[in-house]
Amino acid sequence: MGNLQRFKHRAKGFAREVYARALFHSGLHRLVNRFMPARLTILAGHCVSGPSNSALPKDMKIRAEDLERILSFLELHFELVTVGAGVRRLGSGPRRSMVALSMDDGYKDNHTLLLPLLERVGCRATVYLESAPLDERSVNWTHKFFHALDQLGPERFVERYCALSRDAQANARLAEHRNGSARAAYHLKRVLKYEVEPKERTRVVDQLFKECGGVERALCDTLYMNWEEARALDAAGVELGAHTVHHEILSRLDADGCEREIAGSKAALERGLGHPVESFAYPFGRHWDYHEPAKACAAAAGFASATNTHAGVNLPATGRMELRRIMIDEDARLHLIVAEACGGFELLRRAGLDLSE
Ligand SMILES: [Zn+2]
Known part of the structure; x- marks a missing residue:
């Protein structure tokens, strides 16, 4: 702006x-x-x-x-x-x-x-x-993203994401927001929402979530209502x-x-x-x-x-x-x-x- x-x-x-x-x-x-x-x-x-x-x-x-x-x-x-x-x-x-x-x-x-x-x-x-x-x-990718980011911090999150992702252009954009500013979570989520191919993003975020010890069923039971x-x-x-x-x-x-x-x-x-x-x-x-x-x-x-x-x-x-x-x-x-x-x-x-x- x-x-x-x-x-x-x-x-x-x-x-x-x-x-x-x-x-x-x-x-x-x-x-x-x-x-x-x-x-x-x-x-x-x-x-x-x-x-x-x-x-x-x-x-x-x-x-x-x-x-x-x-x-x-x-x-x-x-x-x-x-x-x-x-x-x-x-x-x-x-x-x-x-x-x-x-x-x-x-x-x-x-x-x-x-x-x-x-x-x-x-x-x-x-x-x-x-x-x-x-x-x-199951939970949508944004919750797995928040979990992984919380565990890893922005810098390590970007490092791990780029190591797992085949999308070079998106990796470069993510790398711009790795320096842990207060708005890093917002900017990283924005790149993942709009600049990454959805299937590839879901795959990589899912893998990072598991690497960070995330259990989807347990996260869903904490966050979401059941029937x-x-x-x-x-x-x-x-x-x-x-x-x-x-x-x-x-x-x-x-x-x-x-x-x-x-x-x-x-x-x-x-x-x-x-x-x-x-x-x-x-x-x-x-x-x-x-x-x-x-x-x-x-x-x-x-x-x-x-x-x-x-x-x-x-x-x-x-x-x-x-x-x-x-x-x-x-x-x-x-x-x-x-x-x-x-x-x-x-x-x-x-x-x-x-x-x-
Ligand atoms: Zn919604």
């Missing part, structure tokens, strides 16, 4: 803060909410911080007390719904604006910590599940949606690969739950992580909606295969969430000023 770009980014962040705080603390968000068209805001997280996810990065977790405070506030001003119910109501021109909480991947804490929290607040949520952890007790726990969420009224079989970047797969991942996860969940599954979330969820064949595949599989991870609210006219979501983690700020959910950022977007992201 150049200096000018960095300045613009900071200025935008500052303006976003000031605007959101003003709306929130003045109470004007109530007025904006009333006058803006009814909308569906979807929050997206992964884990409620707890012992089962202590090894996962900070941006995948939110503290229970913070989430409870956020949901309790939103409950006063919006209708809290599941994504499935919100999408159905969005089609019939809703009178009231809605907020849905969604959590991705299917982590253990969604059963041990999220479920009791939802019961305390008295609301529902949508949990998007990868199906391989449920059916095969019994998923069914307990289902029975409690939490909506379960699909999130592919193996959490692959869909834009790196061809149409057949997308079908295996997307339709395959729908079929697996419907087999395990015994009823239809109507909601889907793209893994990673940025525009470059899915493409037209993936969108077509999600629609053809019979999903009523698919969500990404770009910030914004969803209106009746929003394409159902590209619903937007607001990411929440340990840094989530209630005033920013409320400024989005009340339509405050949408109001500015309509005036040609996009402050939301």
Whole structure:
């Protein structure tokens, strides 16, 4: 990022803060909410911080007390719904604006910590599940990567990876980030996500994970829910949606690969739950992580909606295969969430000023 770009980014962040705080603390968000068209805001997280996810990065977790405070506030001003119910109501021109909480991947804490929290607040949520952890007790490559990186440190990780990988170009890119900076994990994961052939990466990361003493079944049992726990969420009224079989970047797969991942996860969940599954979330969820064949595949599989991870609210006219979501983690700020959910950022977007992201 150049200096000018960095300045613009900071200025935008500052303006976003000031605007959101003003709306929130003045109470004007109530007025904006009333006058803006009814909308569906979807929050997206992964884990409620707890012992089962202590090894996962900070941006995948939110503290229970913070989430409870956020949901309790939103409950006063919006209708809290599941994504499935919100999408159905969005089609019939809703009178009231809605907020849905969604959590991705299917982590253990969604059963041990999220479920009791939802019961305390008295609301529902949508949990998007990868199906391989449920059916095969296997975990996707990112967790094996975190495990190996944690054991080896960045320098040794890169050294071992390059010794095992045949991809010279990717090896050179990894070597640029070996020097243990605070952001090394982020940069290494980024290279492995976007610049390495997926099959080769999965093979090498798998081998490193085993070299570091990793046991996949045990890691899966620590991190992910099993079928019994998923069914307990289902029975409690939490909506379960699909999130592919193996959490692959869909834009790196061809149409057949997308079908295996997307339709395959729908079929697996419907087999395990015994009823239809109507909601889907793209893994990673940025525009470059899915493409037209993936969108077509999600629609053809019979999903009523698919969500990404770009910030914004969803209106009746929003394409159902590209619903937007607001990411929440340990840094989530209630005033920013409320400024989005009340339509405050949408109001500015309509005036040609996009402050939301
Ligand atoms: Zn995910």
